[in-house]
Amino acid sequence: MVNRAPALPPAAGGSLRESFTTELRAGYRRNLRDLKPIAELLALLRFGEQVISGTVRTIVQRRFPLEEYFVQTWYAVRVCTLPALAVSVPFGIILALQVGVLAQEVGAVSFTGAGNTLAVVRQASPLITALMLSGVAGSAICADLGARKIREELDALEVMGISVTERLVVPRMLATVTVAVLLNGVVMFFTIMTTLFVSVAVMNLPPGSYLASVTTLAQLSDLWLSLGKAAIFAVICAVVASYKGVNAKQGPTGVGDAVTSAVVVNFVLLFAANFAISQLHTTFVGGPLG
Numbered sequence: 001m002v003n004r005a006p007a008l009p010p011a012a013g014g015s016l017r018e019s020f021t022t023e024l025r026a027g028y029r030r031n032l033r034d035l036k037p038i039a040e041l042l043a044l045l046r047f048g049e050q051v052i053s054g055t056v057r058t059i060v061q062r063r064f065p066l067e068e069y070f071v072q073t074w075y076a077v078r079v080c081t082l083p084a085l086a087v088s089v090p091f092g093i094i095l096a097l098q099v100g101v102l103a104q105e106v107g108a109v110s111f112t113g114a115g116n117t118l119a120v121v122r123q124a125s126p127l128i129t130a131l132m133l134s135g136v137a138g139s140a141i142c143a144d145l146g147a148r149k150i151r152e153e154l155d156a157l158e159v160m161g162i163s164v165t166e167r168l169v170v171p172r173m174l175a176t177v178t179v180a181v182l183l184n185g186v187v188m189f190f191t192i193m194t195t196l197f198v199s200v201a202v203m204n205l206p207p208g209s210y211l212a213s214v215t216t217l218a219q220l221s222d223l224w225l226s227l228g229k230a231a232i233f234a235v236i237c238a239v240v241a242s243y244k245g246v247n248a249k250q251g252p253t254g255v256g257d258a259v260t261s262a263v264v265v266n267f268v269l270l271f272a273a274n275f276a277i278s279q280l281h282t283t284f285v286g287g288p289l290g
Contacts, residue, residue, distance in 0.1 A: 048239045051173055054165040065171050072175035076137040080183060084132040088187045091128065092194025095119060099195075100203040112203070113210035114217035116195040121222045125188040127274060129180050130233035134266035137179070138241035141172050142262040145245025146255035154246060164246060173238035180234035181227055188226065221285065229277055233270050240266050 058064040096116055103112045145168065148154050154164050199205045244262035248254045 044240065044243050047243045048235075050165050051169055051239055051242070054163065055170045055174065058166050058170055063166075065167060068168070069171040069175050072172050073178055075140070076133070076175055076179040077182075079136050079140065080132050080179060081186070083136055084128060084183055084187050085190055087128050087132065088125070088191045089194050091124060092120070092191040093198050095124065095191075096195040096198035097202070100199055100205070104203075109205065110209055111213050111217070112199055112205060113196070114213040116199065117192055117214045117218055118222060120191045120195065121188060121218065121226045122278075123274070124191055125184050126226050126229035126233060127270070128187050128191075129184045129230050130237060130270045131267070132183070133176060133180055133234060134237045134241075134270060135263055137176055138237045138266055139259045139263055141176075141238060142241040142245040142248075142259045143255060145169075145242055146248035146258045149246055149248045150251055150255060169238075169242040169246070172242060173235060176238040177231050177234040180230040180237075184226060184230035225277075225281055229274065232273060232277065236269050236273060237266050240269065 099115045099119070100109075100112055103109050103115065145154070148168075154168075157164050157167065196207065196210060199210055200207050241262045244258040244265070245255075248258040250257075
């Protein structure tokens with residue numbers, strides 16, 4: 001007679017299969033959560049490519065929404081100028097004091113003006129401009145598009161054959177770029193004037209030697225680098241804010257979550273982009289870290 005292993009009771013076999021299935025599903029969900037940031041980044045890159053191609057298409061085909069562009073430009077100017085200036089003045093004071101003290105310790109007082117100016121032009125002014133645009137104009141763009149999304153206005157535009165990207169996102173992005181370039185110059189001027197005033201009034205530096213060191217070390221390429229950074233930062237800010245807005249879900253709460261997420265992602269990407277641009281500029285152009 002052949003001895004056979006006793007069969008498992010039906011209840012035990014069923015519970016074993018259920019536990020295996022539950023564990024498999026839990027592992028699958030964990031893998032999906034791990035891959036979600038990568039999928040989100042890829043979707044954001046695809047959206048950015050759509051925005052860039054839509055910009056070229058609307059300009060070439062001469063159907064660019066000029067009225068929307070001017071409205072968004074004026075709005076960004078109104079809401080971003082004063083906050084940017086309010087940040088630039090204290091930043092210039094702190095920068096002038098720190099650079100002045102360091103220059104005195106190492107015996108390089110004659111280069112204080114160059115150090116302050118290069119730090120403002122290459123780093124401070126584009127970053128201040130980008131952070132203000134991200135926190136003020138970018139959040140407004142995200143909230144506006146998110147509100148349109150939950151009211152199904154964006155779906156209505158798509159049903160009528162109107163591209164949401166070309167009609168709403170492209171003019172907002174170009175308006176943000178325009179304001180970023182202009183505001184970068186204003187922030188740069190006020191911050192440099194603040195560092196000059198603090199250096200002369202507090203550090204007792206002669207204004208002539210301060211300005212002479214600036215003209216000795218500063219170059220026109222530094223200005224182009226600053227303007228290029230401001231424009232690239234503005235594109236990132238507008239694309240991220242628009243992407244979060246058009247993908248807002250779950251009603252008004254979802255719009256608030258989208259605005260918060262857009263600001264956080266923008267801050268991370270802006271600092272990462274600043275580091276990458278500075279490294280590329282130093283590698284291919286040379287000179288101090290840009």
